[in-house]
Amino acid sequence: MGQQKSAPEGGTRESERRRTILRAAIDVFARKGYHGCRIADVAKEAGVAYGLVYHYFKNKDELLETVFETGWSGFISRARLVAESEGPLEEKVRRIADVAFEAYRVDPRAVKVLILEIARSPAGARINRQTAFVDVIRLSAQMFTRAKESGELRPDVDPLLASALLFGSIEMGLTAFVVGLADARDTVMLERAKAQIADSFLHGVLVPGGAPSRTEPPRSELSTAEPVRAEEPKHEAPAEVSTWKREKSGTKSKAPKRS
Amino acid sequence: MGQQKSAPEGGTRESERRRTILRAAIDVFARKGYHGCRIADVAKEAGVAYGLVYHYFKNKDELLETVFETGWSGFISRARLVAESEGPLEEKVRRIADVAFEAYRVDPRAVKVLILEIARSPAGARINRQTAFVDVIRLSAQMFTRAKESGELRPDVDPLLASALLFGSIEMGLTAFVVGLADARDTVMLERAKAQIADSFLHGVLVPGGAPSRTEPPRSELSTAEPVRAEEPKHEAPAEVSTWKREKSGTKSKAPKRS
């Protein structure tokens, strides 16, 4: 593995390959899941030789780890910027939701991987995935603590929990799209979702009368026009759920087909 | 997964073994995750021979599937009962939170498996863990739709999304405990968490003044064309930051140690 890249200049060119592979990894992971794909799939997607993947990444785990850090660090730094900025809590919360949804808009597949493969990955125990999540939660918990001190937040609200709830809402909101519960192509829907998340979260958390030192616009702003779309996104199969008949005997249950 | 011999009686004795294995599977999955453990681990945990696992379960997938269904079915039926009952929305929401937290109190490890293993769906989509989850969301979405019709719910709230947010909050709230962010042994904390979840969710969703039984809320639609969001999305730049520079250094990587 030595593969010293002591050569500083060639870097760019070299990184290009590396990035290509990383990009391919994100796409493949998003499509088949981390465990459901082989390094060969990633290599093929990237259009490079199998071995090259190992030239740039020590092993499959490191690949996922890198995908994670790459995507997550972006989100975290943006979120931190917002959380530590000055301004009313309400605005911060909305901006955090913005950050999350914007990330999704820009690169839905990357977000999908983060949410599906990493956010809940139990294996994360050993690596810092969970730690990373915990970090964001703590980060925003501080934001809430400060808001509480300044009287913007209801005194009976626990900062840490509030923080967890906010991100829980955001995550689940995104998950709805990721999983296909809602149509991700529907931009309006995305906007509305973002607004509703911040909105419903805030009104349960903010001091009813409005924060002291800040004139808050009368709530609302949501549903600008557009009647709520019929609430039944019919597409997406009903899923056979209970109908699920294990059987498949012959077929090995593992991954059925590859590529 | 009935498909267990047609003989209904012998069931009990035989099931005992089966249950032991199932229980062991839950524990092991909770500890190392589905992919992170081998059948051998489950067998050892259960104190039975390796081969016996295959006597009761067709394969590893079916084992997880069973764990999953077993756990979900309980929660789902309870939740359905609440969702379809009569009464004010507020009460229903609180009871749903109750159900979730009670499940956690009774068997935290099982809940952990459900929560952590939930959204990951094998590409093949053969196992629908998420389907069960989606079902609950749809179920409660119906509850919200009804509440909306009866005027209990703000008209500008999307039922499906509201449903997702509720469970997102619950899930993340529980996750905080699962992950150790909050001390799960602290009963008071659990109670408070449950209350805060329902509370903050409700206050952002319920019609402020309480719900008259049938009055279509006159609440003029939030005027607002769109003034509010002053700062608009800050056009997040490239999602993937470029901050990454990580060197592959000697991150450990694989997980050499197996128990």
Added chain:
DNA sequence: TGGTTGGCTGATTTTCGAATCAACCAGCCG
């Protein structure tokens, strides 16, 4: 133009664990 370097290749080796299976044993029936 010959030599050296290093990104790159992909067949080969190794690892690893799911799934199988032949044998074992306890109870039961005739």
Added chain:
DNA sequence: CGGCTGGTTGATTCGAAAATCAGCCAACCA
């Protein structure tokens, strides 16, 4: 008692895919 039945065992098999490695070749230098 002896033979049958079915739960139980764990070493063995076997496929899949992770990781390695012996070189290839293009670019660059002397």
